[in-house]
Amino acid sequence: MFGLFKPVKIRSCNESRKYGVAAKDVKELLKKGCKLLQLPLAGAHVCLYADGTKVTEEFFPTLPDNTDLVLLCRGQTWSGVVCDIGQLLSADRHTEGLVEAAKGLLSDEQSPKRRKILTDLLLNLEDRSELESREEDEDWFKGVDVRFKTKSAYMKFNCESRIRGYMKELDEAAKTIQKTKVRAEFLKASKCLAEMLKTARYNGCYFNRTEKEPDRLCTQEGWFTCQGSFDQEVCQSLHSINPYGCRESRTIFSTWNLDHRIEKKRTVIPALLEALQNHKSTDVNLNYFYHLLFTRENLKLVHIVCHKKGAHSLLCDTKKIFTRASNTVKGKQKAGGKRRRLM
DNA sequence: TCATGGCTCTACTACATACG
DNA sequence: CGTATGTAGTAGAGCCATGA
Numbered sequence: 001m002f003g004l005f006k007p008v009k010i011r012s013c014n015e016s017r018k019y020g021v022a023a024k025d026v027k028e029l030l031k032k033g034c035k036l037l038q039l040p041l042a043g044a045h046v047c048l049y050a051d052g053t054k055v056t057e058e059f060f061p062t063l064p065d066n067t068d069l070v071l072l073c074r075g076q077t078w079s080g081v082v083c084d085i086g087q088l089l090s091a092d093r094h095t096e097g098l099v100e101a102a103k104g105l106l107s108d109e110q111s112p113k114r115r116k117i118l119t120d121l122l123l124n125l126e127d128r129s130e131l132e133s134r135e136e137d138e139d140w141f142k143g144v145d146v147r148f149k150t151k152s153a154y155m156k157f158n159c160e161s162r163i164r165g166y167m168k169e170l171d172e173a174a175k176t177i178q179k180t181k182v183r184a185e186f187l188k189a190s191k192c193l194a195e196m197l198k199t200a201r202y203n204g205c206y207f208n209r210t211e212k213e214p215d216r217l218c219t220q221e222g223w224f225t226c227q228g229s230f231d232q233e234v235c236q237s238l239h240s241i242n243p244y245g246c247r248e249s250r251t252i253f254s255t256w257n258l259d260h261r262i263e264k265k266r267t268v269i270p271a272l273l274e275a276l277q278n279h280k281s282t283d284v285n286l287n288y289f290y291h292l293l294f295t296r297e298n299l300k301l302v303h304i305v306c307h308k309k310g311a312h313s314l315l316c317d318t319k320k321i322f323t324r325a326s327n328t329v330k331g332k333q334k335a336g337g338k339r340r341r342l343m
Numbered sequence: 344t345c346a347t348g349g350c351t352c353t354a355c356t357a358c359a360t361a362c363g
Numbered sequence: 364c365g366t367a368t369g370t371a372g373t374a375g376a377g378c379c380a381t382g383a
Contacts (some may be wrong), residue, residue, distance in 0.1 A: 347381085348379105349380090350380100353376085356373080358369100359368100359372100362366080363367105
């Protein structure tokens, strides 16, 4: 007698609330289910909640008791829990509940893989990127110098110091030059580049979300997207990160790199050195070198796995290394200054 | 084959100086 | 005075060419 009725849990595809229903076959289940969920009976069908497998009359009696099912209307499909992921991502309003649920699951989770998934989920759910000041989000500032009062100010500084490091390397290169005349020209060039860089505020705007659109590399909320390795148009893995979101993301962001497409040390600096062997710094197109060394024109923000450390083998554009015939720049000499033959 | 040194990046710390 | 800027040194991690 009891064996005739199969107890199942049933829900509609757009609600998480489920109901216990017992039925002797699919036909009866559909009838009861549609009434319960207030759905039209015509065209209704049921499938497994877990993976979307259609539940037929033959299949129905073999189901374990209390199997989770989804009741669908005509034309509706259910691809299993994947649908829930979609809802999960769009459900800002359920965040608190989700955080609680994820924490609950995590507390007695043993599998490292599932732990990783849950902690990553929590990391993204507990996003506090909308907070900006130290008072609002003290945790974010743990370990950050007290002089920084806002996240943006710190991120700006962070970017500046990375780029200042590139300048420092240029200065390092100067020390290796033996010929005093060449070194003197190189120092003039690097001084000029330093000046340009200072004027541009060390391009700290790249990491600063409060900057205007073309200047920042992130969204207004602080999301950065990997620009793909130097030899790729886009990042296939779709890496993204919001260092403004929490302390952990801020720390992880430090593993992201500003990668010189045309490499600084292997290519750009040697090209500048080469150019100055027999040319004055004023004949060299320093604007071009500035852009290669310090701007997003030659820098790609990449996730560490998209950071290829091997030789990039990209060369400087030989047409851009010198100022055109070295006469357009020297405005003050334009009335018949001594013209030096190139080579 | 393996160790090595040089290169690619980065963070963190301390200290000195300049500015409003 | 706090903030901003600049310099110098430490460290780690991975890649790569070289030479024993």
